[in-house]
Amino acid sequence: MVTIKQIAQEAGVSVMTVSNVLNKVPGKVSPATEMRVREIIEKHHYVRNMAARTLSSKSSHIIGILLPLWYTSPSSLLLNPYAGHLIGYFEEILRDAQYYVMLCSFSRVEEVLTIQRTWHTDGMILMFPHDDEITHELAEKTQSPLVVLDRYFDDLSMLSVSIEDRKGGYIATKHLLEEGHRDIGFAGPSIGTSSVIQNRYQGYLDALKEYHIEPNPHWIFDKVMRLEGGVETAEKLLKMRRRPTAMFTTEDIIACGIMKGYQNHGLHLPEDISLVGFDNSMPSTVVTPMLTSVNQFIRKKAETAVSMLLKAIQDPEYRKDQVVIGVDLVKRDSVLHIAPTD
Amino acid sequence: MVTIKQIAQEAGVSVMTVSNVLNKVPGKVSPATEMRVREIIEKHHYVRNMAARTLSSKSSHIIGILLPLWYTSPSSLLLNPYAGHLIGYFEEILRDAQYYVMLCSFSRVEEVLTIQRTWHTDGMILMFPHDDEITHELAEKTQSPLVVLDRYFDDLSMLSVSIEDRKGGYIATKHLLEEGHRDIGFAGPSIGTSSVIQNRYQGYLDALKEYHIEPNPHWIFDKVMRLEGGVETAEKLLKMRRRPTAMFTTEDIIACGIMKGYQNHGLHLPEDISLVGFDNSMPSTVVTPMLTSVNQFIRKKAETAVSMLLKAIQDPEYRKDQVVIGVDLVKRDSVLHIAPTD
DNA sequence: CTGAAAGCGCTTACAG
DNA sequence: CTGAAAGCGCTTACAG
Numbered sequence: 001m002v003t004i005k006q007i008a009q010e011a012g013v014s015v016m017t018v019s020n021v022l023n024k025v026p027g028k029v030s031p032a033t034e035m036r037v038r039e040i041i042e043k044h045h046y047v048r049n050m051a052a053r054t055l056s057s058k059s060s061h062i063i064g065i066l067l068p069l070w071y072t073s074p075s076s077l078l079l080n081p082y083a084g085h086l087i088g089y090f091e092e093i094l095r096d097a098q099y100y101v102m103l104c105s106f107s108r109v110e111e112v113l114t115i116q117r118t119w120h121t122d123g124m125i126l127m128f129p130h131d132d133e134i135t136h137e138l139a140e141k142t143q144s145p146l147v148v149l150d151r152y153f154d155d156l157s158m159l160s161v162s163i164e165d166r167k168g169g170y171i172a173t174k175h176l177l178e179e180g181h182r183d184i185g186f187a188g189p190s191i192g193t194s195s196v197i198q199n200r201y202q203g204y205l206d207a208l209k210e211y212h213i214e215p216n217p218h219w220i221f222d223k224v225m226r227l228e229g230g231v232e233t234a235e236k237l238l239k240m241r242r243r244p245t246a247m248f249t250t251e252d253i254i255a256c257g258i259m260k261g262y263q264n265h266g267l268h269l270p271e272d273i274s275l276v277g278f279d280n281s282m283p284s285t286v287v288t289p290m291l292t293s294v295n296q297f298i299r300k301k302a303e304t305a306v307s308m309l310l311k312a313i314q315d316p317e318y319r320k321d322q323v324v325i326g327v328d329l330v331k332r333d334s335v336l337h338i339a340p341t342d
Numbered sequence: 343m344v345t346i347k348q349i350a351q352e353a354g355v356s357v358m359t360v361s362n363v364l365n366k367v368p369g370k371v372s373p374a375t376e377m378r379v380r381e382i383i384e385k386h387h388y389v390r391n392m393a394a395r396t397l398s399s400k401s402s403h404i405i406g407i408l409l410p411l412w413y414t415s416p417s418s419l420l421l422n423p424y425a426g427h428l429i430g431y432f433e434e435i436l437r438d439a440q441y442y443v444m445l446c447s448f449s450r451v452e453e454v455l456t457i458q459r460t461w462h463t464d465g466m467i468l469m470f471p472h473d474d475e476i477t478h479e480l481a482e483k484t485q486s487p488l489v490v491l492d493r494y495f496d497d498l499s500m501l502s503v504s505i506e507d508r509k510g511g512y513i514a515t516k517h518l519l520e521e522g523h524r525d526i527g528f529a530g531p532s533i534g535t536s537s538v539i540q541n542r543y544q545g546y547l548d549a550l551k552e553y554h555i556e557p558n559p560h561w562i563f564d565k566v567m568r569l570e571g572g573v574e575t576a577e578k579l580l581k582m583r584r585r586p587t588a589m590f591t592t593e594d595i596i597a598c599g600i601m602k603g604y605q606n607h608g609l610h611l612p613e614d615i616s617l618v619g620f621d622n623s624m625p626s627t628v629v630t631p632m633l634t635s636v637n638q639f640i641r642k643k644a645e646t647a648v649s650m651l652l653k654a655i656q657d658p659e660y661r662k663d664q665v666v667i668g669v670d671l672v673k674r675d676s677v678l679h680i681a682p683t684d
Numbered sequence: 685c686t687g688a689a690a691g692c693g694c695t696t697a698c699a700g
Numbered sequence: 701c702t703g704a705a706a707g708c709g710c711t712t713a714c715a716g
Contacts, residue, residue, distance in 0.1 A: 056710050
């Protein structure tokens with residue numbers, strides 16, 4: 001293994017001159033020397049030893065992707081295509097920026113701090129923050145910069161990237177209204193717990209309000225999870241005397257479940273119920289009819305999170321900021337145009 | 343930041359005694375001393391500095407998950423729920439074994455070697471090996487042990503974990519035969535290139551042969567990729583005068599595409615065509631009717647790959663081995679029982 | 685623009 | 701069972 005020392009010897013310069021070339025310290029090395037050193041580096045296929053670099057500089061260029069295990073295991077977290085997609089982008093973008101991606105699942109805040117000190121991570125990105133208190137604790141105690149995804153805070157107390165969830169709920173519901181629907185239900189996981197879900201729900205209410213429609217509490221389904229939850233919701237709807245003509249759901253997979261529940265009973269879509277999902281994820285194109293869905297720009301989200309993080313690594317003052325990424329509606333075949341019933 | 347030195351001072355022992363306690367070197371430290379040192383370690387929340395450890399021991403406890411970029415980007419690689427699922431398991435299992443997971447996309451073999459030398463990775467797992475030559479080159483040149491996933495080799499030249507792809511193709515097709523189908527087609531991506539696909543195709547042929555059925559070349563679709571490919575396949579089938587009553591596909595998503603193609607034309611499943619997919623992945627439960635699919639045991643695959651890798655890290659002699667994980671069939675609603683036409 | 689020295693926090697032989 | 705010394709391969713001030 002070639003070391004800096006050997007490069008230095010062969011080039012007839014000091015070890016630290018080689019180090020300066022490697023680190024591109026501006027104006028520290030004369031062009032001629034740099035050229036010569038570079039040649040020898042290339043010739044020997046010299047590779048930096050990150051352990052040594054980290055030990056002396058206290059920066060490893062490792063970015064930890066934090067996967068909380070409060071409700072689940074890492075494997076089931078990453079089952080979600082959205083998660084895989086996002087992590088793939090992180091790897092891609094961070095690699096270009098000369099950083100390394102370490103996957104870190106964790107249950108307690110201390111575990112994150114331990115990882116941080118163990119590896120001198122330069123920064124961390126928290127995915128799926130389910131608990132505000134823990135998230136705040138993390139942001140406070142962390143040594144290296146932290147960017148939190150998909151979380152709202154009233155106080156601007158950390159770095160975060162989220163999407164226009166409320167607008168998403170709004171444009172989804174508005175679209176149904178414009179297509180003539182007046183009886184529109186809602187399905188999602190526990191509205192109270194997650195600010196993301198809460199916002200999507202608010203957007204739903206916003207749109208109804210604009211049309212002076214009182215939401216029908218019988219058509220609002222809380223605690224609906226995954227495909228099975230959607231199917232169960234459909235079963236409940238089908239038992240009702242008066243049913244909504246359309247549903248907005250906070251996740252595509254829930255809408256797919258409702259679709260399945262209706263189709264299991266020989267009913268047709270979008271004739272028997274119109275659906276709008278959220279995330280524009282893979283399942284939305286798999287089902288028939290294909291699902292109309294609120295689209296979020298995952299690549300942009302990843303890019304934004306990374307550039308915030310890199311900025312924070314450069315600038316110790318930059319520790320509070322919030323970027324909200326836009327959304328739009330991808331119209332497919334799951335919404336029927338009808339004459340308003342009012 | 344507390345160091346080994348401070349722990350040693352406070353315990354009144356040498357630095358290397360603390361190191362021995364930390365590394366659990368058997369019989370090197372008296373129980374009394376160990377106890378005392380451990381207490382002080384806990385008290386100070388001492389955390390090992392991996393950079394220092396790696397620098398002196400030449401082992402980082404980092405496992406690189408290798409994601410080849412020959413056809414695609416990391417983000418689209420990880421879009422595949424199977425990939426995310428698997429990586430989640432890797433993280434989970436490796437974490438328990440005190441290893442760290444680094445995600446490494448790469449285009450050329452040299453990049454992998456560079457990562458290896460940069461970080462002194464203890465081992466690597468190669469996902470999606472699409473090119474035999476490059477895989478062999480990797481296995482040869484690599485310094486740290488490498489486990490390759492989903493690849494067959496006639497020669498036992500490296501460590502690999504795969505599944506019974508041929509048997510999978512066989513039981514899928516056999517099931518269709520047992521349900522009375524005789525006109526059974528096949529759809530998958532380029533049969534020639536990937537040994538995985540080749541084996542699944544072979545299994546399909548095996549089952550037909552057992553029933554003395556000649557495969558109909560018009561019903562064998564090569565180069566079918568993703569959902570769209572499945573839809574196109576359906577279009578082609580629907581233009582045929584004589585159509586198969588069933589199809590076996592090498593991926594669930596292709597079967598979903600065929601389903602969609604048929605449903606787009608108002609046809610019904612499984613009445614108009616029976617389908618069996620492969621992987622038992624998320625899309626198979628999302629579609630209606632739900633897809634019968636060959637199941638692979640992803641967790642077992644991950645566990646096997648990791649235990650091979652850890653064994654190889656311990657034992658430099660252990661560099662050639664192959665484990666093949668079983669498969670079974672998950673029967674759902676996409677196969678119709680019919681009276682044989684022969 | 686260039687360099688000699690110290691040090692980052694561990695582990696590895698080796699000696700006792 | 702315990703320890704003093706050397707060294708892993710870099711970077712960080714500092715001096716010139």
